[in-house]
Amino acid sequence: MNVMIDTGNYIAAKAAVMAKPDVVAAYPITPQTTLVEGIAKYVATGEYKGEYICVESEHSAMSACIGASAAGSRTFTATSSHGLLLMHEMLHWAALARLPVIMCNINRVIGPGWNIWADQNDSISQRDTGWIQFYCSSNQEIFDTVIQSFKLGEHKKVGLPVMINYDAFILSHTSMPAYIPEQKEIDDFIPTFKPLWKLDVDNPITFGNIIGPAHYEKVRKAMQDAQENAKTLIPEIAKEWKNKFGRYHGDFVERYKCEGAEYILMAMGALGAESKAAIDNLRAEGLKIGLARVRTFRPFPKEEMIKLGKQADLIVIDRNISIGSEGALFNETKAALYNKSDAKINGFIAGLGGKDVTYQDIEKICKKVINGKAKDFEWYGFEGD
Amino acid sequence: MKKYDVVTSISYPKKGAMGKTGSWRVFKPKLDKNKCVKCLQCWVFCPEGVITKNKDGTVSIDFDYCKGCGVCANVCKVKAIVMEREAEDK
């Protein structure tokens, strides 16, 4: 096992190249740029032997991946923020087409004004597209999740594209060590790509022509069933990885110090990692609080949330906001628990625009709830916090 | 033809995918084989591809699918094809 000490982007690039996609589409956007640059370096050294298409926009990046995947190839791309938004139409397309395009998205703030720091509105606003979504909190997890995503997305019971999200700069541009398995171990882990359908001159089909309402509904149902199948496979693949490589980041959630907890904090991404420090301090003060870092957002792990709600009251921090409503994790957790739990659930918005959220901030949030001073839903850092 | 199991918008080739489009016609091409000089202009220019070349160089029209556009009559150099209004009951 080799150790690579590098930024999240370069480690993601390494993972992508080791998965041996046939086609990579590349378009730069801060702070994803070094990821596609990382792959370009592997093109130059010959370590990446696939096709590397420099496209002229993110919409074209996803369109090229769709074309390549439809022609029967394993594909990968990466983007962030406005790039993700620009390819929004094609995200829907890839999922409806049941093409397992694998993509890293670096969670960056949406403008205007221009802002390159971390928040999750970009990927959260794509939650309806049908993509499977993971949120990583360390460079090791990025590597492991990228590889696992190829296996998951390409599985014949899934056949859906997968988005691996991680925070701008906090992860993308921060060096951390990651254990990198041998190429042969990766080759053994991910089966050869067998597309669910493909463009084949020996078996001509037309993909995507006009479809009537009743037929279309069946397509949607099949996608939903595929995400349900993913719910079975995500823990299996995570467990397989643990057995083979000794590392485990949780499957739907990563539990941290939840034994005997009366409160469970929920957060995604780097906030989730930062929360561990807060939990350590709060536990040291004798507070019975644990962390369930949410790693899988789509499929939304409803059953897992119900388990959490049966155990404790929940405190949810969202680094995203659906304007006119609430944070997504808060909102969907409550929906999952409706009629299934008496748990009290508090929601907080924190860290939008890339505003720093430290473990001290997280401790303040938790204490506010524990001391009964929190509203059901509030924005942290606005009212003299 | 291999059919895929995955339920997504995959369609398979079929002649007459929109049914027997001959039912669209108001006018029907009438070919006079005696006038035909086998230039094959009608065959080349039929937008529907319902005119076929026979081995002897003559042409045949598939009236199951002919939409009656009249391009064949328009391009025929010797007016061997004439468009006639089709009777209501076919």
Add this chain to the structure above:
Amino acid sequence: MAIKDLPNDECVLPGSAACPGCPATLGLRMVFKALGKNTVMVVPACCTAVIESLYPNTSFDIPVMNIAFEAAAAGASGVEAALRKQGKTDTTVLAWAGDGGTYDIGIQALSGALERQTNFIYICYNNQIYSNTGIQRSGATPYAAWTTTTVDGKTEFRKEMGEIIMAHHIPYSAQACVSYPEDLYNKVKKAKSIKGPKYIEILAPCPPGWRFSMDKTVELGTLAVDTGAWALYECENDVVTFNGKSKLLLEKKIEPKPIEEWIKQQGRFRHLFKPERDEKRLKEIQEHTNQVWERYRKCYLQK
């Protein structure tokens, strides 16, 4: 290639959803005769996407991937890269798009695919409107033409897409017309034999869009060439050659028919004649056509 020797196989199966007299299916028949079945086609939103007919059936007997309106060339880049990686370099990748998806919303992806040397053939079948959505103006719509979004007639002259393509310096580009099948066949065949990005634009007179009787599709195409409204030419490695009647027009060996001969056949120009003749605009159209050909002579006439 003599007409009688053209293959009988049809990749566009009869009984499609195309309008009677449709130039798209007409053009496609000829294109497929030149390309054969070892072809993968990428089609954005356009009439052809509807002509394919309804799920679960298709009127196309080759693999077709429908894609979003602006993405044909990008999708084709992806398909080509995948096939190349799989060693299937003999399979032709064809992007087939309307003028809307080429001149307007699709121009970015097209320009990108040409510049990055995607090995494919991009064919624009140009009916000078957004036809599929019911006849709205596009960058290809000629001056003074009625469309639903230019009710009094378009106030701008159209783009010269062929020349925009030339500026990409790709190995081969051409303008053709459905009314000249041998010319079209030869151009597609030539494109197929060349490696790299190729672009062919086919003028496609559209009966409902241009407002003419559906039997006159071929006639409207020949008139367009006769009057100079459309030029047949090829550009191979930056050398431009005009073809057929267009060559004779370029060299002034024959006079073009007055543009009015083409315009008066089309209901979309009816407001230039009824209730009275719009001499101003008719003159503008003729003058502009003359200027275009003067410019062609300056740029492309072999000395």
